[in-house]
Amino acid sequence: MTAPMIAMNGITKSFPGVRALSDVSFDVRAGEVQALVGENGAGKSTLIKILSGVYHADAGEVHMNGEAVHFAHPVESLRAGIAVIYQEFSLLPERSVAQNLFLGREPRTRLGLIDTSRMRAEAREVLSLFAAAGHIDPDSLVGSLNVATQQVVEIAKAVSTGARVVVMDEPTAALNETECEELFATVDTLRNRGVAIIYITHRMREIARLADRVTVLKDGEVAASFDTLPSPDAIVRAMVGRDIEDFFAPKAKPDEIGDPVLTVRGAGNDVLRDIDLDIRAGEIVALAGIQGAGRVALAMALFGEAPFATGDVTLAGEAVSFRSARAAIAGGIGLLPGDRKSEGLVLMQSVRDNGxxxxxxxxxxxxSDQRNDNADTTRMDALLDQMEIRAASYEQDIRALSGGNQQKAIVARWLSMRPKLLIFIEPTRGIDVNSKAGIYHLMRDLAREGAGILMISSDLPEVIGVADRVLVMQSGRIVAEFPHDASEQDIMHAATAETEVAA
Amino acid sequence: MTDTGSPRSSALRRRLSQINPVWVLLVLLIAAIIFMNPRFVEPTGYMNFLKRAAPLAILAAGQVYVIVSGGFDLSVGSLITLVVVGSSMLTNNDPAATYWVIPLMLTMGLGVGAINGLIVCFLRVPSLIATLGMMITLNGLAFLWSGGAPRGYLPDTFRFFGRELIRDVPLVRFIPVSVLVLIVVVGVFAWAMHRTNLGRHIHAIGDNPVAARLAGVPVNRVRITAFMISGLSGAIAGILLGGFAGVSTDVGAGYELQAITAAVLGGAQLLGGKGSVPAAFGGALALTAIFTLLNFLGLPQPVRQVVQGLILIAAVALAMHRRKQTGT
Incomplete structure (x- = not known):
């Protein structure tokens, strides 16, 4: 067997307080697609940045064609033949395809002028290598092409500069079905030409279609590497570190559901109309709906940020009408905001201070800390321990933590308050699979302790996997209710269907 | 790989990089002063230095509260003038009047801070503008009160805090009263900022006011308190300055920007979220040391202003650079 085109051995990399990669080994041979799979924060991007010279590994070595290489800067790796195709393109939108392909190395005439006709001809030649690029006119402006075509141009540019290794970082993120197919054909072409391809993705379908081998990263370590194409289940198990069945927490049993915690009758304001809502102790209710359906507005109305103008709200048997978040919290409501960075965290403060x-x-x-606060500090530390927050220390600034760990710190904030009703807005957006599972189980634990939980989520599998009951909103109203075993199609239909004017 | 080095040396490097550069700067400046004037190491040398630095250091300790909460307080310079002028008018050469004038002035400082805070919180005027307006207003008030020609005396009972020394102290021979005031004020301010709920909330509202509000922090109450503490620091600084600088209608001029410069030299994050009272104290000492050096070099007053302006820019640039390195 020939030496791999790229071999990374024992790569370790730490950032302040976080070990991003530990002892990762990874290789890719000429003429194959090696899929690099893992959740956000698993270390994929860090690994690629080490390969391309953006970061420097703390330990470990990189070999190219059997020789050790040290790239101090991305320019050096590019010169050695490693092209990284990022999601944001490096193309100039106001230049033609040919100009972009030969940017900085334009063919010259004897007089030193740019030889445009030769450039055009060579561009056509490079593009013709790719089935999907056959129709591209070298004279068209890059900005006028669709995203998929731009991607092909980017890849063609890499090939024409002699790239022997092409790294693609979630290349289908912005593509539609047909465009994906075009991209897959392009990848096939590259493979047939003997290019080594590192393909980063977490979509099973793409892995099945393209990959020759698969390496799964999890928490900065190689969780599994497969020399032949494995089953999707095997990949997911390696990614998640557990079977998919215990990913979601079990649903509430009938005897776990108690009296209503929250009752809303005929409430409304500028954006909300005729809201009737009951949430019982021990129950997780999900609010589904499209963007702008009024789900967040409903949460903010309950939380006193944008209060109801009309209607009655009862919390644990008492009529309430909160005019501020502070009043709502004092009354026993907690809210985990949807935008962690802009609404949830005080980023420059410590993990403990956030909690x-x-x-x-x-x-x-x-x-002061010396007085009764001290006891609370230990209690908070115990809570943070219990939630398995990964941080060098709880004194550390929270901004250095991963999204999942940040989210857990905000959950800890509410756990310490023991609210009667806890509202979660997009609780798992942008966090890793293990933190997701952790948060689902925490929600269930809270419900079992007698809290009512309202979850707003745009992730339908999550809605179905977590909720005991699903409410669907549309145009500021609650338009449908489903039991926990509803299908995605039913919910989607209720969320998007034209409402019959019933009122 | 290129960036090798034993883990111990890198840990040491990290520890070193966590030392606030203001202390390094201060040590260098003090060394330069001692080099130019060896008598600085005697109590008369450094005690006089601390005495001169005291009003600015107290002011900077108060300013940190407002900066960390995400604002500025430009009104403290005029507040100093108003305190000095007002005290001289009210005491009217009566030594016994000091005992009610000083509490009254401290209350006035808190009151001016409260008004600043109320304007920022409820009229939604940005603090830079609100306190700029307050600065002009207080200056005018000081002029009106004194009729433009303040009576040039404050009774000795009043000047006690700014001028007197406590003698026969072991080790240092004497301590100026103003230095004692400085130690107590900076100590209390540092405790309140870094060891109490109030301090944590000031950090939180400057860091992310929306997150703080949604977490139930009483944002307005905390912000107004920050301005009140800054106002209190202005009144204390005014009482000290009245003691050793005497009465004039420009006694406080420029102090507000010096206080901001000192706080930023100490690493306070402009726009809020991060800052330290002890480091602002260090920044005030460093700034005073720079002025002392310029004095030794015989450079005229305008040069001081040029230097101060450049320091402010350099300190902010350095803070931004460090933030980029450590942040994500």
Whole structure:
């Protein structure tokens, strides 16, 4: 067997407080597609940045064609024949395809002028290598092409500069069905030409269609590597580290559901109309709907941020009408915001300070650490431990943590308050699979302890996997209700169908 | 790989990089002063230095509260003037009046801060503008009160805090009263900022006011308190300055920008979220040391302004650079 085109051995890389990669070995041979799979934060991008010279590994070595290489800068790896195709393109939109292909190395005439006709001819030649690029006019402006075609131009550019290794980072993220097919054909062409391809993705379909081998990264380590194409189940198991069945927490049993925690009758405001809503203790209710259907507005109305103008709200048997978030929290409602960075975290503060933000907000201003606060600090640390938050220390700035760990710190904030009703807005957006499972189980634990839970999510499998009951909103109203075993199609239909004017 | 090095040396490097550069700067400046004037190491040398730095250091410690909460307080310079002028008018050469004038001035400082805070919170005027307006207003008030010609005396009982020394102290021979005031104020301010809920909330509202509100932090109450603490620091600084600088209608001019410069030298994050009272104290000492050096070199007053302006820009640029390196 020939030496691999690229072999990375024992790569280790730490960032302050976080070990991003530990002892990762990875290789790719000429003429094959090696799929690199893993959740967000698993270390895929870090590994690629080490390969291309953006980062430097703390330990380990990179070999190219059997020789050790040290790239200090992306320019050096590019010169050695490693092309990384990022999701954002490096093409100039206001230049033609041919100009982009030969940017910085234009063919010259004897007088030193750019030889446009030769450039055009050579561009046509390069493009003709790709079935999907056959129809591209070298004179058309790159900005006028669709995303998939631009991608082909980018790849053609890499090939024409003599790239022997092409790295593609989730290349289908912005493509539609037909465009994906074009891209797959392009990848096939590259493979047949003997290029080594590293293909980063987490879509099983693409792996099945393209990959010769698969390497799964999880938490900065190689969780599995397959020399032949494995079954999707095997990949998922390696990615998640557990079977898919215990990914979601079990649903509530009938005897776990108690009295109503929250009752809303005929409530409305500028965006909401005729809201009737019941949430019982021990129950997780999901709010589904499309963007702008009023789900977040409903959450913010309950939370006092944008209160109801009309209607009645009862919380644990008492009529309430909260005019501010602070009042709502005092009354026993908690809310995990949808945009972690802009609404949830105080990024420059420590993990512990983020966790204690709310409990401190309801202690006297002049309370000091030396006084009764101290006990709370240990309790918060115990909570953070229990949630398995990965941080160098709880004194560390929270911004250095992964999304999942940040989210857990916000959940810890609410756990310490023991709210009667807890609203989760997009609780797992942008976090890794293990943190997702952790948060699902936490939600269930909270419900079992008697809280009512309202979850807003745009992720339908999540809605179905987590909720005991699903409400669908549209144009500021609740338009449908489903039991926990509803299908995605039913929910989607209710969320998008034209509502019959019933009122 | 290129960036090898034993783990121990890299840990040491990390530890070193966590030292606030203001302390390094201060040590270098003090060394330069000692080099130019060896008598600085005697108590008369460094105690006089601390005495001169005290009003600015107290002001900077108060300014940090507002900066960390995400604002600026430009009104403290005029507040100093108003305190000095007002005290001289109210005491009217009566030594006994000091005992009610000083509490009254401290209350006025808190009151001016409260008004600043209320304007920022409820009228939604950006703090830069709100306190700029307050600065002009207070300056005008000081002029009106004194009729433009303040009576040039404050009773000795009032000047006690800015001028007097406590003698026969072991080790250092004497301590100026103003240095004692400085130690107490900076100590209390540092405790409140870094060891209490109030301090944590000031950090939180400057870091991300939306997140703080959604987490239940009483944002307005905390912001107004920050301005009140800054106002209090202005009143204390005014009482000290009245003691050793005497009465004039420009006694506080320029102090607000010096206080901001000192806080930023100490690494306070403009626009909020991060800052330290002890480091602002260090920044004030460093700034005073720079002025002292310029004095030794015989450079005229305008040069001080040029230097101060450049320092402010350099300190912010350095803070941005460090943030880019450590942040994500």
């Amino acid at each position: 204690m933000l709310t409990s401190r907000a309801f202690a006297p201003l002049w309370t």
